[in-house]
Amino acid sequence: MNRWRRSVGELQARRQQVTECEQALAALSKVTACFQQMASSLGSNTDGSGLREELADIRAMAHRIYTGLHKRLITLLTEMEQRQEDREQVERLWVLFLSSLETFQKDLQKTSSLQELFPLTQRRDRSTLIKTGYSGGSEVAARAATVQTPWVSGEEERCPDLQKQISRMDSLLQEMLQTVNVPVWTVEATQEAWLEVGKEEHHDDETLEDLMQVEVISQDSTTTGCCHHLNCRLGCLLCLVN
Amino acid sequence: MTIRNVHDCGQRHRPRVACLKKVEALVLEMQDPTSGVKSQTQRLVITTIPHALTGEDVVAWIAKRFNVDAAEGCAIGTMMVAFGYIYPLRDHKRLILKSDASLYRFQTPYFWPAQQWPVEDTDYAIYLAKRNIRKNGVLELHEQEQYNNLHKWLNHKWDFIVMQAKEQYRAGKERKKPDRVVFDCQERAYWVVHRPPPGSVSAMDLGLLRLIDPNQEESETSDYFRRIIIFTEQCIMRPRVKSSVSLGANPWLTDDPAYWDLNSLTIDNPTRMRVERWTFSFGELLSDPRGRDGFRLFLKKEFSSENLAFWEACEAVKWGTASTIHEKAQQIYKTFLARGAPRWINIDGKTMEVTVRGLKHPHRYVLDAAQTHIYMLMKKDKYGRYLKSPVYMDYQRRATDPEAHNFTETQLAQNAKNRRPSLSPIILRQQEEEQQAKLEASGPVDLTQVMSKLDKRNMLKEGQK
Numbered sequence: 001m002n003r004w005r006r007s008v009g010e011l012q013a014r015r016q017q018v019t020e021c022e023q024a025l026a027a028l029s030k031v032t033a034c035f036q037q038m039a040s041s042l043g044s045n046t047d048g049s050g051l052r053e054e055l056a057d058i059r060a061m062a063h064r065i066y067t068g069l070h071k072r073l074i075t076l077l078t079e080m081e082q083r084q085e086d087r088e089q090v091e092r093l094w095v096l097f098l099s100s101l102e103t104f105q106k107d108l109q110k111t112s113s114l115q116e117l118f119p120l121t122q123r124r125d126r127s128t129l130i131k132t133g134y135s136g137g138s139e140v141a142a143r144a145a146t147v148q149t150p151w152v153s154g155e156e157e158r159c160p161d162l163q164k165q166i167s168r169m170d171s172l173l174q175e176m177l178q179t180v181n182v183p184v185w186t187v188e189a190t191q192e193a194w195l196e197v198g199k200e201e202h203h204d205d206e207t208l209e210d211l212m213q214v215e216v217i218s219q220d221s222t223t224t225g226c227c228h229h230l231n232c233r234l235g236c237l238l239c240l241v242n
Numbered sequence: 243m244t245i246r247n248v249h250d251c252g253q254r255h256r257p258r259v260a261c262l263k264k265v266e267a268l269v270l271e272m273q274d275p276t277s278g279v280k281s282q283t284q285r286l287v288i289t290t291i292p293h294a295l296t297g298e299d300v301v302a303w304i305a306k307r308f309n310v311d312a313a314e315g316c317a318i319g320t321m322m323v324a325f326g327y328i329y330p331l332r333d334h335k336r337l338i339l340k341s342d343a344s345l346y347r348f349q350t351p352y353f354w355p356a357q358q359w360p361v362e363d364t365d366y367a368i369y370l371a372k373r374n375i376r377k378n379g380v381l382e383l384h385e386q387e388q389y390n391n392l393h394k395w396l397n398h399k400w401d402f403i404v405m406q407a408k409e410q411y412r413a414g415k416e417r418k419k420p421d422r423v424v425f426d427c428q429e430r431a432y433w434v435v436h437r438p439p440p441g442s443v444s445a446m447d448l449g450l451l452r453l454i455d456p457n458q459e460e461s462e463t464s465d466y467f468r469r470i471i472i473f474t475e476q477c478i479m480r481p482r483v484k485s486s487v488s489l490g491a492n493p494w495l496t497d498d499p500a501y502w503d504l505n506s507l508t509i510d511n512p513t514r515m516r517v518e519r520w521t522f523s524f525g526e527l528l529s530d531p532r533g534r535d536g537f538r539l540f541l542k543k544e545f546s547s548e549n550l551a552f553w554e555a556c557e558a559v560k561w562g563t564a565s566t567i568h569e570k571a572q573q574i575y576k577t578f579l580a581r582g583a584p585r586w587i588n589i590d591g592k593t594m595e596v597t598v599r600g601l602k603h604p605h606r607y608v609l610d611a612a613q614t615h616i617y618m619l620m621k622k623d624k625y626g627r628y629l630k631s632p633v634y635m636d637y638q639r640r641a642t643d644p645e646a647h648n649f650t651e652t653q654l655a656q657n658a659k660n661r662r663p664s665l666s667p668i669i670l671r672q673q674e675e676e677q678q679a680k681l682e683a684s685g686p687v688d689l690t691q692v693m694s695k696l697d698k699r700n701m702l703k704e705g706q707k
Contacts, residue, residue: 026405033409037417040425043351045293092401099399103364103406110359114351128270131281131293132350133424139416189400193393196404197374 014086017076021093023150024069025100031062032104034144039107042114045129046136049120054141055111060159062104065149069097070172077180095187098176105169112162253448255455262325262355269327269348272303279303284331284345289420294331294345301341316341324445326355329431335439336655347424353432355446361436364403367392369433371407384440441661487515490644497657502664504644507531508673514641521629524621528553540633541624541687548585548688549616549624552578556613560606571604579612585688589615 035058041051076090119125160168272278284294297319305315319339322328323346330336331345339346370389373381381389393400414422438444460466490501490513504513512532520527520536527533534550541547552574559570578587579597589597593611600608628634649657 029402029405030409030413033406033413036410037413037425040350040352040428095398096402096405099364099402100406103362103402106359106362110352113356113358117351127275128273130269130273130348130351132348132428133284133291133293134350134421135418137418137421139418140413143413143416184398187398189393189397191401191404193390194374196371196407198376 014076014079017072018086018089018093020150021069021072021076021090024065024072025093025096027147027149028062028065028069028097028100028104030147031058031065031144032100032107034058034140034147035062035104036107037140038144039111039114041132041134041136042111043118043130044132044134046132046134047118047120047129050138051136052115052120054138056159056162058141058144059108059162059165061144061147063159063165065147066097066101066104068149068151070176073097074180077182091182092187092190094180094182095184098173098184101169101173101176105166105173108162108166108169112166115162255452255457265322265325265327266354268307269322271307272300272348282345284347286423289423291420291424294347295328297340297342297344297346300328300339300346312341321445324435326353326432326435329427329434331427334427334431335434335442337435337442337445347427349431350428353428355435363392364396364399366433366437367396367400367403368407368410369429371404372411375407375411382439388437488644488646489515491647491649496647496649496654497661498647498649499664501644504642508677511640511642512637514638514643517637517641520634524617524625527625527628536633536637537624537628538681540628540631543631543633544624544627545687545689545692546624548578548587548690549620551585552587553613553616553620556609559609564606567606568604571601571608574609575601584691584694586690587612587616588619 035055038051038055038058041047042055073090073094077094118129159165279295280299281293281295284291300319301312301315304310304318305312308315308318310318316339319328319341320337323330323339324337326337327349328339328346329349330338330340331347333344366388370381370385370392373385374389396403414425417425435444436446438446490504491498493499493501503509505516509532516530516532520530520533527537534554538547538550541550555570555574555578559567559574562570575583575598577583577585579594579601580586589612593615597609597612
């Protein structure tokens with residue numbers, strides 16, 4: 001009787017842990033996506049100490065999430081008593097977590113070399129920043145700041161600086177590949193191809209071509225299209241040369 | 243976990259970092275507020291975006307910086323666009339620098355090409371999924387194929403890819419509209435450089451896979467010298483006559499398929515060079531299918547086309563599949579060799595005996611002796627007469643002389659857009675078979691057939707009498 005009650009309790013705890021891990025994976029995905037969006041402004045005219053601090057904050061948040069997730073997934077995978085569906089789900093989470101870490105590590109490496117290429121220590125360094133047409137803003141950083149870890153934080157270590165984080169991630173990935181024996185190819189996608197087409201809600205989403213429509217300034221435009229292209233609906237370009 | 247392909251095209255021996263680093267230094271110089279390239283504002287319907295450059299400004303700056311003329315400056319600028327350091331705002335798929343008022347913009351350093359960050363398929367998959375998520379987003383044909391491919395090979399991380407694509411899309415939406423436009427343009431330009439549409443020349447094409455290290459010193463053994471000697475002997479052996487005859491527009495350079503159309507198998511008026519080639523030797527005439535057609539026409543007029551038909555049937559036996567040899571050989575015997583056959587060929591008794599004996603156990607080369615006999619017959623007798631015949635004279639008269647191309651830039655661009663794949667070989671084979679069937683269905687072409695028809699008519703007449 002006691003044994004039965006204990007195993008039900010264990011099952012519930014385990015299921016809760018698995019859902020926690022899924023939420024953590026979603027949170028990690030969100031954070032890494034925000035990191036990537038912001039890293040694309042590195043070296044551009046909007047680059048500055050503010051941007052780099054925001055990037056460091058997001059990095060720290062990601063560090064918290066993935067160290068916690070790593071610990072929990074390891075314990076889930078190494079527990080002895082597992083049932084079949086549970087095991088598959090946890091393995092799937094493991095493989096997705098691995099891919100997530102690899103992509104994030106690549107972003108971190110890119111960030112590190114870009115920060116070396118464009119050191120902003122002196123005033124005249126700002127003159128070499130690439131004029132990309134960005135106008136900057138911290139909307140993405142604000143989005144990243146809304147992410148929370150699904151568990152109560154407190155027991156993690158502080159986030160190391162960029163280089164150390166990259167090398168620690170290296171060793172983490174190596175360790176992950178060696179400790180647990182999860183064949184990567186057994187995991188299958190849960191959704192079919194092309195299922196994500198047009199799924200997000202968008203009120204005013206146009207194609208890039210629509211957004212790039214040039215404003216026609218001159219009223220007496222002699223050419224109504226660029227004339228060389230078949231699908232051209234764009235206005236006259238001559239107005240820009242004035 | 244991600245399996246890293248070692249197909250780096252020999253980059254581990256001779257990496258291109260130096261080339262890219264030089265272009266990067268140039269781009270950094272261009273940013274200088276006083277001595278750099280002038281930047282303008284791009285006016286769009288929804289907003290204005292700064293930092294646009296005109297092609298002519300870029301060319302002028304490069305020409306001044308390196309002290310070269312404008313054409314060279316344009317070439318250097320095109321190289322920068324091809325590598326992806328500058329991207330065009332219009333006509334984004336053609337990575338060239340036009341030295342007019344067309345607009346360009348600098349690519350953000352995150353999307354610069356770099357040796358140490360190889361372009362990953364995972365990122366491409368995320369990009370395609372993002373394009374899918376966007377409403378009105380339709381992928382092009384080659385992108386759809388890539389997407390299906392990636393879905394198959396990256397299936398184990400597909401959930402991660404879709405999740406990341408959704409999150410990146412939502413994060414991107416948070417930005418202000420002009421920034422979103424800029425980022426989307428940048429990403430699109432990045433992938434045009436690194437996953438170019440098929441048929442375009444890519445600057446990131448690193449060439450063939452090199453298996454040996456070209457920097458390594460090769461030890462001078464006797465084998466090394468032997469290979470050099472063989473190579474130079476072959477070089478000397480090759481004919482070095484270069485003709486200045488015009489062959490027409492090179493289709494690989496001008497995208498004009500006229501050259502291939504003129505030299506196709508079913509053309510009515512072959513080019514002059516092709517017609518002259520038939521006079522070189524009988525083998526040349528037979529190896530060109532169009533030449534064979536002309537020869538067949540000539541023989542039909544002389545009612546002796548069974549020779550050519552026999553020769554072609556023997557070729558079919560020699561080159562066909564082993565399973566069909568037996569039935570083909572039987573068919574040939576019935577049609578050409580047997581006594582009283584409908585298309586009886588005239589070979590001497592000894593060859594006939596050898597062939598008939600061999601046909602009891604047919605193999606691929608059983609008809610070789612007879613085929614050689616007929617070949618020599620045609621060569622000694624019919625070939626000479628063919629070259630003097632009105633059929634051949636007609637070909638010579640009608641032969642075309644293709645001219646070199648004089649397409650303008652815009653016409654070349656139009657040609658590039660009108661590129662279409664050629665006919666499928668299945669369709670071509672069907673056309674060939676239809677033609678053959680038509681040939682066989684046409685009237686008597688051999689003397690025996692004519693004689694047999696005349697005989698039949700005589701017999702009928704005698705019967706009536």
